[in-house]
Amino acid sequence: MRRLYFHRDSDRGVKGTYDWLVDEVEELGDALNGASKEELEQEFADVIAWLASLANITGVDLERAAVAKYSNKCPKCGRMPCECKF
Numbered sequence: 001m002r003r004l005y006f007h008r009d010s011d012r013g014v015k016g017t018y019d020w021l022v023d024e025v026e027e028l029g030d031a032l033n034g035a036s037k038e039e040l041e042q043e044f045a046d047v048i049a050w051l052a053s054l055a056n057i058t059g060v061d062l063e064r065a066a067v068a069k070y071s072n073k074c075p076k077c078g079r080m081p082c083e084c085k086f
Contacts, residue, residue: 001049001052001053001056002052002056005049005053005056006053006056006057009053009054009056009057010057013057014054014057014058017050017053017054017057018054020050020053021047021050021051021053021054024043024046024047024049024050025047027043027046028040028043028044028046028047031043
């Protein structure tokens, strides 16, 4: 995503890129109400792409952040699988 869109997303800025991410999450929410698997896959891919773009322009290594927080255990209860009581 960085090689593909970093320049354009940087020009758009954090707020504009965040707004695109929110739009894509809304589209995913709509698709969850009966879309085909192919349509769902497209919407999930869009959300991941915009999340990665936002991480890139804010200088966050998304993979490192996810692994640091969720590596083989729940960050709240410390168990694998999660045993949190909700």
